[in-house]
Amino acid sequence: KQEVTQIPAALSVPEGENLVLNCSFTDSAIYNLQWFRQDPGKGLTSLLLIQSSQREQTSGRLNASLDKSSGRSTLYIAASQPGDSATYLCAVSSQGGSEKLVFGKGTKLTVNP
Amino acid sequence: NAGVTQTPKFQVLKTGQSMTLQCAQDMNHNSMYWYRQDPGMGLRLIYYSASEGTTDKGEVPNGYNVSRLNKREFSLRLESAAPSQTSVYFCASSEFDRRNTIYFGEGSWLTVV
Numbered sequence: 001k002q003e004v005t006q007i008p009a010a011l012s013v014p015e016g017e018n019l020v021l022n023c024s025f026t027d028s029a030i031y032n033l034q035w036f037r038q039d040p041g042k043g044l045t046s047l048l049l050i051q052s053s054q055r056e057q058t059s060g061r062l063n064a065s066l067d068k069s070s071g072r073s074t075l076y077i078a079a080s081q082p083g084d085s086a087t088y089l090c091a092v093s094s095q096g097g098s099e100k101l102v103f104g105k106g107t108k109l110t111v112n113p
Numbered sequence: 114n115a116g117v118t119q120t121p122k123f124q125v126l127k128t129g130q131s132m133t134l135q136c137a138q139d140m141n142h143n144s145m146y147w148y149r150q151d152p153g154m155g156l157r158l159i160y161y162s163a164s165e166g167t168t169d170k171g172e173v174p175n176g177y178n179v180s181r182l183n184k185r186e187f188s189l190r191l192e193s194a195a196p197s198q199t200s201v202y203f204c205a206s207s208e209f210d211r212r213n214t215i216y217f218g219e220g221s222w223l224t225v226v
Contacts, residue, residue: 044205105154
């Protein structure tokens with residue numbers, strides 16, 4: 001059974017700092033990995049999707065990497081801003097055409113002005 | 114752009130009552146999902162529908178039923194609500210392609226007393 005772990009559970013940083021969020025998964029036979037953002041009281045918004053054949057994806061100040069063999073992904077946020085404060089979730093989709101995502105419990109990020 | 118719309122947003126039920134959560138998407142997606150999110154547990158898949166007319170169980174289906182009414186709508190029914198079903202429920206939809214971006218609704222907060 002696929003399990004997804006995110007460390008740390010919470011992170012507080014000063015504005016302007018570069019930071020890394022971590023995600024690990026137990027079964028490397030994945031189809032893709034996604035990073036999501038969730039604001040309080042809201043649904044999830046997809047930030048980046050990495051296919052299993054890719055090593056990284058970038059969008060603006062966000063960069064996500066994938067090391068399938070070691071079962072790890074990182075989300076790098078450059079020059080953090082207070083508006084980046086949210087919970088970030090990682091999810092994997094297994095191979096075999098399954099569309100079901102398995103989620104980590106998330107990292108709650110607070111960026112202090 | 115409506116995206117994924119869920120109703121109701123908030124609901125309080127008494128133990129043993131029944132209710133249906135409604136979900137509709139306007140993106141012509143084939144796949145739709147129902148997740149629940151609990152503190153410390155992350156998001157867990159309840160049921161999903163890969164296409165109109167098909168449904169399948171997820172990780173935590175007990176106590177729930179679903180109906181894929183048409184391509185747009187996917188409802189979740191609690192036949193006899195229990196306090197353990199107090200949670201935030203999210204509907205989502207996606208088109209299974211190489212991008213596989215998934216879109217979430219804003220959530221439905223359900224309290225069973």
